[in-house]
Amino acid sequence: MSNRLHNSAFTMDDIAEQLGLSKSTVSRALSDSGRISNATKEKVQKFAKEHGFKPNLVARALAGQKTLNLAVVMPLEATALQMMFFHECLSGIVTKASEKGYSALVCMTGHKDVNILESALENRKIDAAILTQLKHDDKNVKLLEKSGLPFVVIGSGAGKNAIHVDSRMKENCADFTVECALRVQNGSHILFVCASLDVEANNNRLSGFLSGMESEKIKSKNLQYAVCTEACDMADEISLKEWNLILCSDDVVCMQVLDILNQKGIEAGKDVKIASFHDSVLLQTHVPAISALKVDAFSLGEKSSELALKAVNGEECENMNYVDCSFAMRSSTE
Template identity: 30%
Template sequence: MVEQDKTSKSTFSAGRASKVERLTISDIAEELGVSKTTVSRAISGKGRIGRETVQRVMECIEKHNYNPNSFLRGLASLKTYNVGVAFPADDNVRNTPFFQRCLLGVCEVAAALNYDVVVTTVKENDINLLKRLVENKKVDGIILTRNLTNDMATAYLKQREMPFLLIGSSEDDTIVQIDNNHMEACEKLTSLLLADGVKRIALIAGDLNHMVNRFRCEGYFNALRRYGISIEQDMIFSDCNSAVFVEQAVRYILKRQSECIVCTDDVICGRVLSMLLEEGYVIPRDIKVASFYDSIYLETNNPPVTAIGFKAEELGTVAGKRLIDLIEGTSSRYKTILDYEIHLRRST
């Protein structure tokens, strides 16, 4: 990042600049009435910039006695005006609206601040695509959209001193985090079910290597403890990452005559609903169903499913703005917790 000297703007505008270090892309952009991104691309030769615009930028540089071919190309290379968004490379992601809506939020705020968005993926044990973005200097900062236990991506980005933040929560308080209070929300929804007289609540959870699933499960446990209900391990099914595992869990739960099935996300819940429909169960007459994450599919299901509403697009918007603030040195490092809603519907 290039920091602008407080006196550079007036000096440049007056045409008295005589030292290379006083020049900034912001000065050129202001004089020509274009964005900093446009100036950067005109100098670097990257991106779709018209010849007339490139010529105006170069003429402005030469007018103030600067050498565009050496200093300014080096200056431009220090900042790409691109932000990276790293999605988990799970098969489930392509069918999960959460990540798509997050990306919409990031793109919206990035465009408003003259940045572009570059998307990549990371695997639990393979972050080579992320490394390529960073090491080839394709982005100025990274947004991670999922945190794992012993996360390779966060460790790498800290080691590289690359500006980044996490959409999610981490026990590492040096990482900038944007998240909802999953533990509190899930405890509250489970408590509402218990208060309504539902006692035997089974839980079907996703991969517990993902921190968000751990927080959601802990909220469920906290509610049971608060109501003095013992935790039955044979009513808890974790790491249900495929339709086969969900089907096995549902069959066992039905044999145990559970009153309610709670799922940690909408994808798992959708599989539970399909399974119950195939088996001829009527919701909520025969069994109740709820989800710790809402989606349009659950909202429009017949019957609509009780779920927790987290605004994924807002997470993306806030994360995008915070990351750009970090890149430009105008943000402090702290955790931001966004609100949630509990949508009580006919499935319970």
């Protein structure tokens, strides 16, 4: 083996020579191109790692007219509690992107304000984008479709041309509704409190709740239910009758409901069972601990980043992609 492989002048030519491959094949293997077999990629990447070779990412970017940036679009209006979810997604995105020499350009945008993302597109600062929240008739989607750049949506509902990463929201919310409803007596009253339906995730959660309530598993229980989709009506709805179970669309809504129950002297877990379609550390540490759907936000970010980079390289991606979701049944529904 050439001594050159052990000094700082080690190049792609050296890898090609030692492995008996062309330089173009080595280059594609190091950039994880879909045009190269997995076996060849693994051989080249392992050899390069063992000999401390690091490709010149800047030169590669210039040669391929790449920016090595992914735009991560996050909602400007998100509350501090909601930002916990988006930060976990961002952490997953950055972790996966950095493995390929990419950086994340965070674009905080509101539904009526897409100037930051628009500026990034106009100035050619990004190779692809990831939308961490999808809204009804989302202007960000239209902007990205017009740009022609690949983009990934965390959630579902952006159309057949978009790449999605979801937790099977509707199906899991339906199953979770059934799981919770089975824990109340026949003839019980159930209230579903939902955040803004301008956010597509909440439409999916509502759809899942309604599907769950029509399940054959609980039809015989003769349960009655109502839906509250206006935050300002939340307190009034809770006061209308003695609810046996309150399901909340997310952790933010759940904390608001818990506050209202506390003000009215209604004890969660004892006087009324309560659960959330999205988990957080505040629900886990609440007394009583709140039952919730557990979605791995970090994995959502990792998977969306992986797919965005594949799309940048021209690789085919499935329209719908999924990460695991689980139930955390805690004392609030015992």
